[in-house]
Amino acid sequence: MKKLLFYCQHxxxxxxxxRSxxxxxxxxxxxxxxxxxxxxMIPGFEFPPSVEVINLPPLKSDAQFTGIQALNGQSLREIKTARAALMLETFERIQPDVLMIELFPFGRKKFGFELMPLLAKIRLDxxxxxxxxxxRxxxxSRxxxxxxxxxxxxxxxxYFDAVLIHADPxxxxxxxxxxxxxELQKPVIYTGYVAQQTEPKSEGVPADEPEIPVAHPLILASIGGGRVGVELLQGAVAVSHLLAESLPHQLLIFTGPYLPDADYAQLEAQCANAKQIVLRxxxxxxxxxxxxxxxSISMAGYNTCMNLLTTNTKALVLPFTGGDNDEQSTRAQKLANMGLVGILQPINLHPxxxxxxxxxxxxxxxxxAQLDLNGVAATVATLKEITDTRTNSDDSKLTSQPPSKIAAGDASSLRTPDQRNGYTNPLDAQLRLYLDQLAKRTGGGSIHMFLRDDDINEDEDTLRQLLDISLARGVPVNLEVIPGSLTDAGARLIADHKRFTPxxxxxxxxxxxxxxxxVEGRKCEFxxxxxYAQQLDDIARGKALLEATFDELFSPVFTPPWNRCTPNTYQVLHDLGFRIFSGMTGQAPVIDYAFRDLSVTxxxxxxxGNPKMKAPQEIVADLIGQIEAGAPIGLxxxxxxxxxAAFSFLxxxxxxxxxxxxxxxxxFESLARQVPSLPMLQTS
Incomplete structure (x- = not known):
């Protein structure tokens, strides 16, 4: 049986x-x-017994979606680290044939910290x-x-092979x-709407569930999870009191598991002595x-609306609009246009x-409803075809899908990433042998390293490849950005990565x-x-541009093109408030300024002549020598x-x-913060 790993973040x-x-x-x-x-976790929620459930340390959001929050006062940073590690560990343990990710990257941007490293690792490994x-x-709208x-x-x-849209086009x-x-280059497949299946009517109501009288009209009021929409339930209780005599009925309320205790207690008080109301x-x-x-009186979320269509229940819906969210309003209006629901506005909640x-x-x-509600079956069929090695090759997927359901891309556009061209570092064993011996000899001590990549100015495949390696291996990289030639696309690429994994x-x-x-001699911008005045003008312009482009994402670190500059440059950096300077080790360290010298080694x-990567033997030998010296090492x-070959070696x-x-x-900033006193390596 093929293996499927399903990621869902509510x-x-x-x-x-x-829906998941x-x-x-x-x-x-x-x-x-x-x-x-x-x-x-939802108290009382039941997963299918055959499903392995991996509960990540939970995170939630507020009603305005301003940020993600840890529960129970835990450290958000620690939870993020633990979640990302558990996801990678789970993936490597299971090694699924399919990874299904709910919503991301069309939403859940704030969870890129754990998803982007996983996606990069899948692409490489x-x-x-x-x-x-x-x-959905x-x-x-944003x-x-x-x-x-x-x-x-x-x-x-x-990073993806296809997008499955659970809707009727x-x-x-x-x-x-x-x-x-x-702009989407991968297949986009409409599956139809995902709807829960109704239970056979012969099944009785469990003893611990409230009885539902059938002699009077039954009104069902609900607000999904319960974090928003309590005003709808309060309105339903008030109107139930008002209608108790003129329109005898039964009001069954489900508040949702996340309704705050104080709100639930207030509802209980409102329902006191009202025999027609059952609150759960x-x-x-x-x-x-x-x-x-x-x-049914409810909000207009995807699942509630599908339940309404499945059961053909009359409905009044109050769309959620918090955080300028227009999703439910759009869905509700379309359903109302078909005569399937009535729309409520907050002003309509007066009794x-x-x-x-x-x-x-x-x-x-x-x-x-004349909508396609067979999204579950269509999704299963699609995944079976994608993973059916008997009928599919790497360059032929989804060929049996009805053409009308492929909205973008085609059957041949599913990703088959390039292998890392089979390159293996011939001195890998030599380096491991040295590190093993070092661990036995000294306990390893602490080796501090950093990566610096120069000449960032545009969105390039080679830059994306470097970022993938950084993500997949969990290794930071310092990106040295050329302000005067930075393109919008290049800025968006690196800013997104900085926000995902700061x-x-x-x-x-x-x-x-x-x-x-x-005019003569070696190339040099400064x-x-x-x-001094000319250098100040250029460097200040560049700093201002990067601060305007990246705001708090920018670090006051300066690297000179060609790793060359003059004492005037150092004074400019001092006067402009730069905290770190990084050139190329080989001369006396830069001291007596407010910034710290963290040069590459x-x-x-x-x-x-033409740039050429050094032989791996030479690189590893130099690296071992620098480790022996005990100073921070910059690649x-x-x-x-x-x-x-160079990317594979790296x-x-x-x-x-x-x-x-x-x-x-x-x-650079974490090195300066965590290793404040180590001298830099000096080479000839």
């Missing part, structure tokens, strides 16, 4: 979890399923694993919509809420009760107004425009031909000239070094 409500579990319930008969649950995005019908869409497309095109298409559809937090058989209800709306909705005729990326200043101003390339990289080198816990990699 942060506010529980709709994402419910509806899919899992359909997949368990065909796949061995493991489920990465990133949200808060597990190219046979198919990575799919599980996506409507995306939330203030920075075009940036968000560009980022989502970039991630999908590099005749009702809602992705391009109605996502304008960059044409949560049920595993919500659909069972909705099928018996004469009217008299709501009573009128309830009476009208109960008297309204029923309209049957501990792995540092954004520094690399000169101004990387221009040579010397050489003897430039006065080992260049992987030789620059006489200088050049993504613009690195080829597959990857193998980092994998080797990362296997030893006494080897510590740093950004």
């Amino acid at each position: 942060v506010l409500g529980m709709g994402h979890l419910m 579990m509806a899919l899992v319930n359909g997949l368990v008969d065909e796949f061995s399923v493991a489920f990465l649950n990133g949200g808060e 597990y190219p046979k694993t198919k990575v799919l995005c599980s996506l 019908d409507i995306m939330v 203030r920075d919509q075009w940036k968000h869409e560009a980022r989502a497309c970039r991630i999908i095109n590099r 005749a009702f809602q298409r992705l391009d109605e809420s996502f304008g960059a559809m044409n 937090r949560y049920t595993n058989r919500f659909l069972h009760y909705m099928a018996q209800a004469d009217l 008299e107004t709501l009573a009128t709306r309830i009476a009208m909705q109960l008297l309204s005729g029923s309209a049957n 501990h792995l990326i540092e954004l520094d200043q690399h000169g101004w425009i990387h221009a040579n101003h010397e 050489g003897v031909s430039r006065s 080992l260049d992987l390339y030789r620059w006489k 200088l990289l050049h993504h613009k000239v690195m080829d597959d 990857d193998e080198l980092l994998r080797t070094l990362r296997a030893y816990p006494f080897v510590h990699f740093h950004t």
Whole structure:
């Protein structure tokens, strides 16, 4: 049986979890399923017994989606570290045939800290694993919509194999809420809506569930997980009191497991002495009760709306609009246009107004939904085809899908990443042997290292490859950015990576425009031909531009082009408040200024004539010698000239070094902070 790893992160409500579990319930008969649950556990929620559930340390969000929060006062940083490690460990243990990621990168940007390293690792080490995005019908509009869409497309095109949209394209298409559809280079497949299956009516209600009288109209009121929408339940209770005599009924309320205790207590007080009202937090058989209800009063989330369509229950819906969220409003309006629901606004929750709306909705005729609700079966069929090695080769996937359901890309565009060209560092064993002996001889001590990559100015495949290696190996890289030639695309790429994994990326200043101003001699942007004033003007302009572009993401670290500068340069850096200078070790350290000198010690390339990577034997020998010296070691990289062999060597080198816990990699700022007193290595 093929193995499937499903990632789901619910942060506010529980709709994402419910939709994911509806899919899992359909997949368990065909796949061995493991489920990465990133949200808060729901008391009483039942997972299928055959599913391995990995509960990540839970994170949640507030109603305005301003940020993610740890639970129980735990450290957010510690939880992030633990989650990312557990996800990588789980993936390597299971080595699934399919990784299904719910929503990301179309949402859940704040969880890039754990997803991007996993995606990079899969791309480098597990190219046979198919990575799919599980996506609902409507995306939330954003203030920075075009940036968000560009980022989502970039991630999908590099790391994913396909996007499964759980919607009926005749009702809602992705391009109605996502304008960059044409930029997606991977198959986009509509599965139909994912809907829970109704239970046979012959099954009785469990003893611990509330009884539902059938002699009077049954009104079911619910607000999903319960973190938002309590005003809807309060309105339902108030109107129930008002209608108790004129319209005898039963009101069954499910508050959701996350409703704050204070709000639940207030509702209990409101319901006191009202025999027609039953108040509960949560049920595993919500659909069972909705099928018996004469009217549902709820919000307009994906799962609740699918429950309404499945049971053909009359409904009044109050769309959630917190954080400028328009997803539920869009869905509700389309359903209302089809006569399937009535829409409530907050002003309609006044008891008299709501009573009128309830009476009208109960008297309204029923309209049957003509939507495709077979999303579970279609998803199972799609995954079976993707993983069926008997009928599929690497360059032919999804060929049996109806053409009308492929909205972007084609059957031949599923990713088959390049292998790392089979390159193996011939001195890997030599380096390991030395590190093993070092560990026995000294206990390892502490080896402090950093990577510096120069000449960052545009979005390039080689830069993306370097970032993938950094992500997959968990090794920080200091990116030296040329302010005067930085493109918008280049800025977005590195800023996104910095936001996803701030501990792995540092954004520094690399000169101004990387221009040579010397008439003779070696190239230099800040050489003897430039006065203090000229250097101040260029460096200050560059610093201001990077601060405006990256804001708090920028670090006051300066590296001179060609690793050359003058005492005037040092004075400028001192006067402008730079904290760190990084050149090339080989001369006296720069002292007596406010900044610290953290220069690189080992260049992987030789620059006489055309740039050429040094022989691996030479690099490893130099590295061992520098480790023996005991000072911090800085490796200088050049993504613009690195080829597959160079990237493979770097990857193998980092994998080797990362296997030893006494080897510590740093950004410049973390090195200066954690290792304040170690001298820099001096070489001739």
